[in-house]
Amino acid sequence: MEHIAEHDSAPAYSEFAPSTSPSPTTFKPIVIPQQTNLFHIKTFSPFARAYSPTLSTLPSPIPHPLFLSFLDGLNAAFLSSPIFQVAHVIGGGLLGSQILPAQAVGGVFQVASVLGSAGVSIVRVRKYMKKNNEEIFKPRGLVVRILSTRKMMGVVGADGDAKGKGKLVLPPMEELKDLTPPTESALTLYQSESGGADKEGKIAVEVEDPRMRRLKALEGLIAPLEFETETAPTRGPMDKYGGAPLRWLNKKQDSKLQKAATRSVEHRRKHSEVVGEEFRDTEMELYGIEERMREIRVYAEKELDGENDTGRRYEVEARMESELAELEGRREELEKGRDDRVKEVYKKGDKKLEKLAKKEEKIANRILWVVVTKMDESVANELVDVGVDVDADV
Structure with a gap:
């Protein structure tokens, strides 16, 4: 799957106009959440397909098709192999049985699937993020990273919960707010x-779309975002079956x-x-x-x-x-x-x-976020904030 990590379909920056940094007073961070937190394992869930109109207003714009192509390639590199996903599901089934040997085997399946999926995915993702930062984002004075919810909040300047635990507090659902x-x-x-x-x-x-509640919690701190209604094109049976869970x-x-x-x-x-x-x-x-x-x-x-x-x-x-x-x-x-x-x-x-x-x-508060900000030398090497312990930030 190494060719997926390279994401050959993303055009090199040389096809575009000379680089110009975004205005420091107008550019707000762009944040895109994962769809969900499947089985509490980050590498089992893709990032939402979305585009911010802010990208089209840059001195050297990032076109809609190019940015979606970047996200689709990122998901292809990020998501665990269907083999790991199936192993995790099978392991869960065995853990739920009443037979001790089966439970032991189930535990091995689940641990192996988590460690294996994270280890393989992180290698691909780091390589993919570095390549696309160099070709698409850095020449425009931007950097794209994958961050935990807590670190994303620190980047955009969001306040945490009243208990001081630094957790993102979502606004009430529209259905619950309406008392008429x-x-x-x-x-x-x-x-x-x-x-x-x-x-x-x-x-x-x-x-109400749950993803919209996540963005409402950050309202005023982030750039507007438009979610895509079309699903990403599949590249073959692996993509099709990999997305089944x-x-x-x-x-x-x-x-x-x-x-x-x-x-x-x-x-x-x-x-x-x-x-x-x-x-x-x-x-x-x-x-x-x-x-x-x-x-x-x-x-x-x-x-x-x-x-x-x-x-x-x-x-x-x-x-x-x-x-x-x-x-x-x-x-x-x-x-x-x-x-x-x-x-x-x-x-x-x-x-x-x-x-x-x-x-x-x-x-x-468990998911990861794609975060696009102005380039800062202090974050140049911190492109992926996720390790093998994929749910450790909760």
Whole structure:
């Protein structure tokens, strides 16, 4: 597989215009996550296919096809051989048996698959990254690296969790953030592979792409990213069968997420009248507060009209600000109370979805990232931050 590591399809930089470094004030890091964390082994999961429009605005742009070709070649070099993947699956099956000798053999299979896959992949990847940095990124004043989540956060300047463990905190799922009563327009029939509704006629919703939650957690610190909908072209049977475990896992995870989201929406629709009543009651009180705040401002304006005494003006303005602050506090208290009560109503239906959301956060902290930044001599030789202990950064 050495020819894959070389990635001959990537054109040499000599085909492009003379190098020009990116503007130091405008270039934000480009980060691309792995798709998932298959079996908790990094070299079993590819990086997402994506492109940042920022690359097209460089003085010497990196075209869309060239960057995707780089990612496809990286995945070909990075991913473990199907032999190691199958060995790991077989080992897992044997470990789950009740026969001690079989469990021992299963353990050997799994350890061998992890060490073997990591060792072979790292050699290929280091060579591949060095070659492409020299030909594509370095002449443009950039460097591309593979980093753990923690190191990626340090590069882009992201804050860690409140507990000080340096972990990436994902924003709540859009489905969980929305506490308003569901509307019929937000629901669609679930379509099976045959094109019809599912046998139970259940409703379903579009679920937020987990990868987008990872990027939202870094919003403002990184360049925009557009994920590709097309899969990478296969180069033969090895590519096809090598991706089978990932396709199986993604399908399984998507199915779980879809079912959990559907259950959540069904529960919410069932209790929509209760939640609607809660919103209506609160809205009446909020409307009263808004009216009272408007009256306070109007009254204060009348008192200040033509008033030249500085002390008097200060007294009126201070009283107005105090009364408005008190009402603002009451408004926030009402909204929080309403949201807490609605969450309690939705709690049972959202339980599975919240569990999957927390699981995704764990995955986001285990994966690796392709990180493109401005060239810095201090990182010139640190292109791949992953060793044989492939899950050690968690």
